[in-house]
Amino acid sequence: MSFWHEKLTIKNLSFPRFIGGPVDGMTDSPYRQLIRSFSPDALLYSEIRHVRCVAHELGGAKALNFQAHERPLNFQFTANSEEGIEAACEKVQAKGVDCVDLNIGCPAKNIVQSGSGSALMADPVLLEKIVKKLRAHLSVPFTVKMRAGFKEVNALAIAQLMQDCGVDAITVHPRLQKERFSGEPAYGLVADIKKKVSIPVFFSGGITDWESARMVYELTGVDGFMVSRGLYGAPWILQELHENSQGREYTVSLETKITTAVRHLELLCAYYGVAGQYLLRKHIAPYLKGLQDAGNIGKTCMETESPEEVKKILLSVLSQ
Ligand SMILES: Cc1cc2nc3c(=O)[nH]c(=O)nc-3n(C[C@H](O)[C@H](O)[C@H](O)COP(=O)(O)O)c2cc1C
CATH class of the missing domain: 3.20.20.70 (Aldolase class I)
Known part of the structure; x- marks a missing residue:
């Protein structure tokens, strides 16, 4: 081997x-x-x-x-x-x-x-x-x-x-x-x-x-x-x-990136309670890296006060 x-x-x-x-x-x-x-x-x-x-x-x-x-x-x-x-x-x-x-x-x-x-x-x-x-x-x-x-x-x-x-x-x-x-x-x-x-x-x-x-x-x-x-x-x-x-390619779709960020938010909220939403902030920019308008999307997520709203903003990237 x-x-x-x-x-x-x-x-x-x-x-x-x-x-x-x-x-x-x-x-x-x-x-x-x-x-x-x-x-x-x-x-x-x-x-x-x-x-x-x-x-x-x-x-x-x-x-x-x-x-x-x-x-x-x-x-x-x-x-x-x-x-x-x-x-x-x-x-x-x-x-x-x-x-x-x-x-x-x-x-x-x-x-x-x-x-x-x-x-x-x-x-x-x-x-x-x-x-x-x-x-x-x-x-x-x-x-x-x-x-x-x-x-x-x-x-x-x-x-x-x-x-x-x-x-x-x-x-x-x-x-x-x-x-x-x-x-x-x-x-x-x-x-x-x-x-x-x-x-x-x-x-x-x-x-x-x-x-x-x-x-x-x-x-x-x-x-x-x-x-x-x-x-x-x-x-x-x-x-x-x-x-x-192993000689194989591995590609990550935009859908995987966004749904993973959403899943991250859910896991943070399950572990830390409401504080979870704020803890996602340090992870947001790396998830959005390379996306057109990443700066604005990230900023809007940071300024939003409800986890449900953050999810909506993230998922909206997929329908653009
Ligand atoms: C913000 C930050 C926190 C870190 N915390 C730890 C830690 O708790 N324990 C540890 O062994 N190394 C810690 N490291 C070091 C990393 O595990 C790693 O050894 C170092 O960043 C170099 O590897 P990388 O280029 O893959 O990041 C930390 C590094 C950074 C930048």
């Missing part, structure tokens, strides 16, 4: 090579349900949550409310100490997550100031303690999502440390903390990591279509291809990539 026909396997978990990455505030339960309606078995990630928030069921622990059909689901933790890890692991596993991820790549100021996210890459001693504690309390597969490094590139040493601590797979977004989400990803660094560790390596950064996925494969030889911002307004993208990788 060719590389593109094989699934990825981590312990008992098997899934296609195209993975739905975490984007805080975007890839919530409603959005994952939408992605799932196109991609029946893709691995999806929860939004990032601090272990203590999950352990003590603070506000953000709502992220633990997911639907069974969102699985396989990788629940993403952040942590800056060992405190709360045992309870958090117990809670997420009791909820039935398929995998747990530790984020050591987040560049956000509030996160790094607390010593978590990408700041952990600069503190391998604390990182090792946290990772070993997580490993000890997890029976599901355990992954880590990292950057090139915090202030300096050290992803290769950290990848080897993660493997030695019993981590089952790693994702590398090969940029430093200061580069945040732009600039040329360090493909060579990931190629090096892939050669030196034996656990699966996923690449994150700039994969939006088959061309970019294939280029990443040629440059790095990684096992998995994570799509994060490429999911905006395109919940079908993982399926599109899968089809393209």
